Amino acid sequence: MRKGAFGIPLYEIALVVVVAGIVLGALKWRVDYLLEQAEKVAVEVTVMNMRSGLRLEKARRIAIGQSLDDLAGVNPLMFLEAPLVGECSKKLQETSKTIKSGKWSCGRDKNEAVYIPQRQRHLKMRQEGVDKRLMWQTRLTDHDGKVVEVVLMTPYQWF
Numbered sequence: 001m002r003k004g005a006f007g008i009p010l011y012e013i014a015l016v017v018v019v020a021g022i023v024l025g026a027l028k029w030r031v032d033y034l035l036e037q038a039e040k041v042a043v044e045v046t047v048m049n050m051r052s053g054l055r056l057e058k059a060r061r062i063a064i065g066q067s068l069d070d071l072a073g074v075n076p077l078m079f080l081e082a083p084l085v086g087e088c089s090k091k092l093q094e095t096s097k098t099i100k101s102g103k104w105s106c107g108r109d110k111n112e113a114v115y116i117p118q119r120q121r122h123l124k125m126r127q128e129g130v131d132k133r134l135m136w137q138t139r140l141t142d143h144d145g146k147v148v149e150v151v152l153m154t155p156y157q158w159f
Contacts, residue, residue, distance in 0.1 A: 054071070054150055073111045075111050099133070103115075113136045125156050137153055
């Protein structure tokens with residue numbers, strides 16, 4: 001080393017920048033992967049909550065002697081305690097034409113719960129040529145009209 005030469009050589013700085021870039025790139029990829037998994041879990045939990053709300057409503061109706069027939073066709077979002085209680089708001093119906101990703105919304109028929117994922121890298125729709133729009137409806141699932149369930153209308157595989 002020469003007398004009076006101080007500092008870090010340029011090749012060491014370049015090496016640090018390259019290593020940092022590789023580490024940050026791998027970290028970003030992993031964070032995106034985990035965020036997509038978290039979104040999938042959030043959707044699954046919301047659907048489980050819709051199904052639980054439907055079960056509670058069915059139990060309430062059975063206890064007071066009401067029919068279950070009119071539950072078919074009700075938007076599954078109505079069975080959530082929050083954030084949507086009661087009918088789909090007019091604002092929500094208006095925005096259902098341009099549903100934002102990452103938000104639950106009422107479908108075109110108002111009896112569908114619709115979700116468009118923000119992260120769709122690992123989402124595959126079972127039907128080709130279909131938008132990545134996940135939809136659920138409340139339907140009668142037997143011929144007697146006694147079983148009402150929240151049913152997935154757009155089959156998909158996520159991960």
